[in-house]
């Protein structure tokens with residue numbers, strides 16, 4: 001039995017709304033478009049034309065809506081996440097790139113864009129989001145990415161291959177990686193960018209999509225303040241950056257002062273906290289002293 005698209009969409013929005021999904025209309029549209037294999041904007045045309053879903057389409061959609069009602073992340077259901085100009089492959093085992101990180105990547109891209117043949121390092125790369133965006137938007141840059149968690153390394157590798165990107169992926173620990181994994185780049189890097197795990201131990205995320213589906217290794221930064229891994233990332237950046245090179249590191253909105261305290265003189269200059277578009281402290285910026 002076929003069902004009209006218009007009533008399918010209305011039913012999907014109601015179902016997701018009753019399940020407490022934060023953006024039921026957007027999610028319903030994305031899932032229906034995914035099942036039909038069309039762009040979202042095509043849906044309104046099909047509604048006007050009175051499109052009927054086949055039995056197979058209805059049943060696949062019902063399965064996806066059921067999972068989304070149980071708060072499985074939308075991006076796990078569609079298998080992709082948008083990040084700046086890219087569509088990235090994502091799924092269980094990798095952190096879903098966030099909108100605020102698009103902005104952090106933009107800060108690094110802008111800084112590197114004024115340099116000739118910049119060398120840029122993305123520590124804690126996850127799906128490869130920041131590194132892939134850097135390589136995409138800075139054709140002359142050499143981009144090296146580090147990730148510790150084996151499932152995330154696989155996702156990053158998949159994305160590098162799917163996009164045909166030149167990002168060089170180095171699996172391993174970003175903490176003090178200037179002494180081991182990236183020893184060959186010590187003192188030569190123009191920009192180090194990182195979105196490390198930084199959530200403090202007492203700030204467990206409440207959204208089921210994050211709490212139950214993002215990898216634990218991607219969330220908690222360690223220590224009382226969540227800054228243990230970020231501290232190791234800053235130490236790595238101090239060893240990797242050339243004099244005048246820039247560190248851009250994302251952190252939680254409550255970690256502005258804590259972040260700045262990691263980059264004190266004389267090793268660091270021009271230390272400041274950058275606010276995001278919503279006015280929240282979002283990233284630590286600091287230059288390696290000469």
Ligand SMILES: C[S@@+](CC[C@H](N)C(=O)[O-])C[C@H]1O[C@@H](n2cnc3c(N)ncnc32)[C@H](O)[C@@H]1O
Pocket residue numbers: 095096097098101123124125126127128129130146147148149152172173174175194195196197198215217218219229
């Ligand atoms: C918050 S996620 C960010 C991922 C990606 N940069 C993004 O913005 O979407 C942090 C990532 O750091 C990785 N990670 C955690 N500890 C690490 C370490 N010591 N060395 C390298 N990567 C690490 C996690 O596995 C996870 O993929």
